[in-house]
Amino acid sequence: MSKKELLIIFFSLFIIFALGFTLRVESVHLTGIPSNEKAYYQDQNDLPYMYDMDSYYNYRLTKNYLNHGYLGDTKVNGTEWDFHSYAPSGVPMDYPPFLVYLTAFIYKFINLFTAVPLLSVCFWLPAFFAPLAGVVAYLFTRRFTNNYGAFAAGILTVAAPFYFIRTVPAWFDTDMFNVFFPLLVTWLFIEAVQSEDRRLRMLYSVLAAFSMLIFSMAWNGWQYQFYILIVFSVVYTVWRRLKGEPVKDFITIFGIFSILTLLMVGLVTGFLNVIKFFMGPIELIGLSSAQGPWAPWPDIYMSVSELGIPSFSEVVTGVGISFLVGIFGFFWIPRVLLDKKLKEQFLSRMTWFFYLLLVSWTVVGFFSLTKGARFIILLIPPLVISSGIMVGLAVDYLSLLKKSERFNLLQRNKTYITLISLCIVLLLTLPAVFNTCETMKILQPLANDDIWNAATWINSNTPNDTVIITDWSYGHLFSGVADRPVVFDGRTAYVETLPSRQFDRAYPYGSKSPSTSREYWISRAFSTTNESLSYGIFRMIATSGDMGYITLDKYTKNTTESAEILNNILGLDKNSAKNVLMDEYNLSDESAEDVLNYTHPNNPRHFVVVNVDLKGSWYFKFGTWDFSKMQIGNYTYSHGNLNASRNYFTSDGNLTLDPKTGAVTWNNQTPYCVITIKNGMIDKHYLNKNSNMCVLLQMDIKKYAVMDKKFENSVFTKLVVERSNSTYFKSIYENDDVSVWAPKSS
Incomplete structure (x- = not known):
């Protein structure tokens, strides 16, 4: 390779990395947020809060690793345990550690020269690592x-x-690893297959296996790429054998890669991860069934927007221009491969093996979209490779013009060929860059000053063993910043551990715990109008977690019946609850006491209930879950901001309000009731008995909520919207966006 060629490669890699880094740095300016609102989404260093709450989970685990050398809070019988998640029982630490290891290493290295906070290292790392995928x-x-x-x-x-x-x-x-490693592993595997040097084949096979090992330590879904390579290789081997072609060398490469990968994954990360590889597809079928593994509890994963099936336009938008160019490449490349002369001239180094692998990779990527929009990222690697090859073909075709007498100018001056080639590249890449500049305008941190201040207040003003009950989407932030255990967070029911739970003694209750039952009980506590029941639910979850329903299941053998019984006793005192268990459900004295130890604990753990914004839709849907029909409740709920406009208030959600006349409409309908909260006072008016919805107006902070009239007096309405006095709960902290409540009994 000439010096000129090396210089071109180096310069190209520099431009790719620099552009990828620069584009990402630009996002720090929060260009999509009005200037007067930016400070609300920035920390004390004028940097944005994290965009994704999972970031605070990774931050907390990195702190743990730096503090005591492993990701969990402590070790229980030799197993790392995370007591900050799925409190109070906690969970075995089952999380790919590579991000933590990498961040800790960089943090330690940088702090050899200057003092940089860990949170700053976490903040900047994605911008430095992600461009490496382009390299x-x-x-x-x-x-x-x-x-x-x-x-x-x-x-x-x-x-x-x-x-x-x-x-x-x-x-x-x-996410920063989910394009880099699939590209790296597949590239090394292809090099192993196509190399003619036996020693290089062995070397690339080992490197591919090692890269897959690192990938298994970086993302729980590493098996996806392994499945693609393994299944395709098996099919390819059979196909070649049927054609009578030699397969010995290929089987050797394939064997080294697959066996070495599984062996290293087992030795380094534990053989439970190897079990997950084999059990994963079976569990996937279970997750795809009508009831799923959590039945009869509601499936919280239906509320996760990124797990919804994306539309065609969302896929095209997510992948970018590579979607169209890459798909076109899949149709054009075989035209070249089928023509011996064209193949030799333009794609001499490409084989049918790689082309078919690329197509299979893409097809499986499309199939993964049935599991959620978040898997759009898996389509990007094969489509950008196909796009690049297509651009290369377009440039190579220019060489044909040099030989044509109709283009004498190109024959006399090669500079024109270079300029046209650059134009082809720019024609495809510049729109992608400009589109990225537009994309960053939709970025808005999920955290803000109000949430951060509430978390730091809890950290400074509550006992260390306080359990936080909040919406799962904010759990990671409160466990990471408030440094208190949460009953539910972004890992929800720990679905990633399902394939191996039956082989792991750390999960004695299998799919029963962790499970989605937490979402039902939290939602039930907010949606009910019975404060005593709400308090009883929170007390049970904070003190004994899932053990109440699990213990009751031993006697009923029916989870639906267990849920019914708990709904009937959790709002009662212990003696009354015992009478109900024995008289109405025929439990013995001993069995009733066994259940009550968990549902009505003698020494309940201190807890706080944290509410953020007015998001209540899923509380009402899950809180009214129909166990017999396996169906969520279907109720009206909307919330948003009020905007002053002359003598009217309008909203970002079809609500209009005339303060002078008191006329209120939502979607052009007059509500059943209007509840106005202003200066701590609550004013309620009933307007339309034929309507099924109520409008709640928080005039001090210019927000509103519209809900089914069934929930007019729900605990959610009292604590979150009205922030009013409660029989069982007292307000201990609040700001515009967040309210924190504690039980009065404590």
């Missing part, structure tokens, strides 16, 4: 085409909208 894409694509195509692939990778938005500064999560 790998360039090197991978260059294996099959020219520098122009490779450069295009690199740029399209770092500018892919879905990948970009999940790898900006302040998105401290494993």
Whole structure:
């Protein structure tokens, strides 16, 4: 390789990395948020809060690792245990550690020279790591085409909208690995297959296996890429055997890669991860069934927006221009491969093996979209490679013009060929870059000053063993910043552990715990109008977790009946609850006492209930779950901001209010009742008995909520919207966006 060629490669890699980094740094300015609101989403260093709450989970685990050398809070019988998550029982630490290891190493290294807070390292790491995926894409694509195509692939990778938005500064999560490692592993595997040197084949096989090991330590879904390579290789081997072609060398490479990967994964991360590899597909079928593994409890994962099936436009937007160019490449590349002369001239280094693998990779990527929009990221690697090869072909076709007498100008001056080639690259990459600049405008941190201040207040003003009960989506922030255990967080029911629970003694209750039952009970506590029941639910969860229903299940053998019984006794005192268990449900004295130890504990744990904003839709849906029909409640709920307009208040959700006349409409309908909260006073008016919805107005902070009249007097309405006095709960802290409540009995 000439010095000029090396210089071109180095310069291309520099541009790809620099562009990927610069674009991500620009997002720090919060360009999509009005200037007067930016400070609300920025910390004391004028940097945005984290965009994704999982970032605070990774931050907390990194703190643990730096403090005592492992990710969990402590060790129980030799097993790392996380007591901050799924409190009070906690969970065995089952999380890929690579992000933590990498962050801790960088933090330690930087602090050899200057003092930099850990949170700052977490903040900036994605912007430095994500562009490396573009570097790998360039090197991978260059294996099959020219520098122009490779450069295009690199740029399209770092500018892919879905990948970009999940790898900006302040998105401290494993998404940064989910393009880099699939590209790296597949590239090394292809090099092993196509190399003609026996020693290089062995070397690349080992490197591919080692890269897969690191990937298994970086993301719980690493098996996805392994499945693609393994299944495709098996099919390819059978196909070659049927054609009578030699397969010995390929089987050797395939064997080294697969066996070494599983062996290293087992030795380094534990053989439970190998079990997950084999049990994962079976569990996937269970998750896809009508009831799922959590039945009869509601499936909280239906409320996770990124697990919803994306529309076609969302897929195209997420992948970017690579979607169309890559798909076109899949149709054009075989035309070249089928023509011996064209293949030799333009794709001499490409084989049918790689082409079919690329197509299979993409097809499986499309299939993964049935599991949620978050898996759009898995489509990006094969499509950017196909796009790069397609760009390379377009540039190579220009060589045909040089031989044509109709283009004498191109024959006399090669500079024109270079300029046209650059124009082709720019024609595809510049729109991708500009689109990325537009994409960053939708970024808005999920955390803000109000949430952060509430978390720091809890940290300073509550006992260390206080349990926080909040919406799962905020759990990671409160456990990380308030440094208190939470009953539910972003890992929800720990679905990733399902394939191996039956083989792990740390999960004695299998799919019963952790489970989605937590979401039902928390939602039930908020949606009910019975404060005593609400308090009883919170007390049970904070003190004994899932043991109430699990213990009752031993006697009823029916979880639906157990849920019914708990709903009937949790609002009662202990003696009354015991009478109900014995008289109405025929439990013995001993069995009743066994259940009551968990439902009505003698020494309940201190807890606080934290509410953020007015998000209550899923509380009402899950809180009215129909166990017999396995169906969520379908109730009206909307919330948003009020905007003053002359003598009217309008909203961002079809609500209008005339303060002078008191006329209120939502979707052009007059509500059943209007509840106005202003200066701590609550004013309630009934307007339309034929309506089924109520409008609640928080005039001090200019917010509103619309809900079914069934929940007019719910605990959610009292604590979250009205923030009014309660029989069982007292307000201990509040700001515009957050309210914190504690039981009066404590």
